[in-house]
Amino acid sequence: MPSCTHFDALCANRPKQVDGALPKVAILLCTYQGQCYLAEQLDSFVTQSHTNWDVWVSDDGSRDNTLSILEDYQHKWGIDRLSLHFGPNKGFQANFLFLTCNVNIDADYYAYSDQDDVWEVDKLARAVKWLESVPQHIPALYCTRTRLVDRNNNHIGFSPLFSKPLSFSNALVQNVGGGNTMVFNNAARALLCKAGANLPVVTHDWWAYLVVTGCGGKVFYDSKPTLRYRQHDDNLVGMNATWMALFERFCMLMQGKFSHWNDGNIAALRKLHENLTPESCEILEHFVKARQMSFVTRLMYLKRSGIYRQTLIGNLGLIAAAIFRKI
Template structure:
């Protein structure tokens, strides 16, 4: 006879609930594989909130078929705001925060495949953080093609996460993010009437800026699909580099930073004193002439995770495109 002993801590972790926030739009081709990867998670206590942003293919029918299989209680479906993927994720985050009582939240794209232990690994770390402290888990990804074959990995980041990094770079994709209730409430407070192009970068910025804890897992937790319909794809290939150089000189990064700084103003009081100083130095330096701009940006402490990334940041600073 085998007796299985389960500690009180393990029981508490297993009892914790997690909400999967799934956003869809014309995702019929790969959606079923993503949903199937939820069903084989080693962590079982999850429920899905899906927001479809006006699909005209069979996406909604696929969602409803899985809802019928898993029950309405475990799988809720909503109509999104039809303002793009970032707005859809924020819409769903606010809805989950208002409507359900859960401990953790995770974002999901419609075309990836999760590793079976994705949720368990995230909750193992999140459960070590006091509930009143905002906490965010994210990870590296395995890149897969349209036939589910691994074609590489996202960059391996080794520098510590932080606000000075978040101002200029996202280290973990939204499709890997898992966060606690304190983080969700903070993000909801900071996401009222904002126009941010990237929900994952905004979540990283807000949680790191307000003194939350961030964990970057070097082991991939998601198979991140690369295909022609990607709104955001891999960023470590030469074509991706050339696209980013073009976007840089078109002024898009500077425009995104303008929007981010504007969106941070209402929550500046919630930033830690150190991060307030970083933001003010960064904001002021961006509008100075050549040498004061370079000195000010250096003094602000902003950084990217790789040498090539920091070289690009320097070029952007020289041409006033930060």
Template sequence: MCSYNGEAFLRDQLDSIERQSHRNWSLVVSDDGSRDSTSAILQDYAQRWGRDRLKVVAGPGRGFVANFLSLTCRPDIVADYFAWCDQDDIWNDDKLAVAQSWLQTIPEHIPALYCGRTQLVSESGAKLGFSPLFPRPPHFSNALVQSIAGGNTMVFNRAARELIVEAGLNVKVPSHDWWIYQLVTGAGGAVHYDHQPRMLYRQHDENLIGSNSSWAARLVRLKMIFQGRFFEWNEQNICALEAMSHRLCEEQRLTLMRFKHARRQTLLRRVLGFRSAGLYRQTLMGNLGLILATLLKKI
């Protein structure tokens, strides 16, 4: 878990972790310099649970992506499986058990990532609906242009974690969850997107990244396309993936090369290049946005 000024909802999340039907877990929290009562809450739970259950470490103080990556790369954390956790959500009691059940079906040497849909709730816990249901299979050609699940849903094995560690805690990427989706699919790993929500994703003003299912969120993403943010994020991802190209499958190295090359071409060559890379997003609206970004050379 990464925390920062999370006093409002932290206890709810910690209680939901304590209720997990899978009991063989421990929690490491990287706090990024909270100035509220977050530290006191964590220390209270550490005393109640025991230091073998909950450990608090200092975050790097460079934002949520750096915090999650630095925590994931810590050599003193040893486990078979790893789950990212936000400070303000609520896990279903079976979240870890369901994720582990699928991960155990994948050979240990193959990078594997479990993720999924979420139940959206308000600050007070009122149900607001669900995150988008993505029907198409996870794939590198999708990962290049879309992150299908939040890091708060993700559980992964040691082989996937080793990819993150090798890439390094200082890699410059837009988000840690998009990054692991690209790494695992690029390396020929397995990704399972669970259509059944296993957690409550709290929506509030302090969310760094909220749900992307509303029309307001779609308009924000459209604005970001025009501002060149999507183009900038792709630049970062391509640079990071090229540094890890030795871990990518030959097919995905070729896809990455086609994607990179096509972005700088004239319109017709750009369209043909993206088609040869097989790029796709999960929904009709998402693909329309992808077409728009392609036409405007904002991808």
């Protein structure tokens, strides 16, 4: 993984190109009741220094003015720049996977987008620069740290800065990248499409991290925030770094939700068994066996799997989950 300083230098030295020569980025935007902040997000696409992009929107049954806003922008930009579709009405995870697997979308790279953030001007440029450094046949996923803002777009902090290696052993028990920061290549998308849109996974972004790391791909976590992640009462998924959020997640763990999420992820990974690396297959089997064993054997297999989370608190929670058989 290149250092942030080295990566910044690469971005600064990026050659100037006309739009036609720039790689095409398909922005995969999922919407639902998004009228309050959607226009600001769409406007931030226009400010991107990487200008070769189009937007594919999947709306999941909005009853507010979301569709009117999208139609206004489609009229202003043209239907070649913004394509509007209707999702499966099964929640944000199903909506994102539905859009990911849309066979009509063809680009060099694909960027997930929420409806209520604001992208910094270099978000796509930084992602594309790193992705271009990876051979096209290797699955590649770019994600970043985020700047947290309130409902009025005022800075309130940053998302956690992760420093441990990004790997399948980490992905099995934690997602490090928010979907709103993720950009990936065609090799990664091919795997996501192969697995399909109807999967029992809890989130599309955690699934992307699992697939790319498990199938021998590369993941880059950019420590420079490239978007303003809006925190508000209507967030479907917000930051979980506060003490209250951590307590709520511990309660969810004790209720068995973490174990249920792992059930879904493991079932989905079985669909890509032939694409998983031998090392990933071994890690996964140790993890699966550990979840079925008695206490001492469970801990032994968990140690063999090498699973870990990015923070001390996270790893303590992982130990608690193992002890109480909630993993």
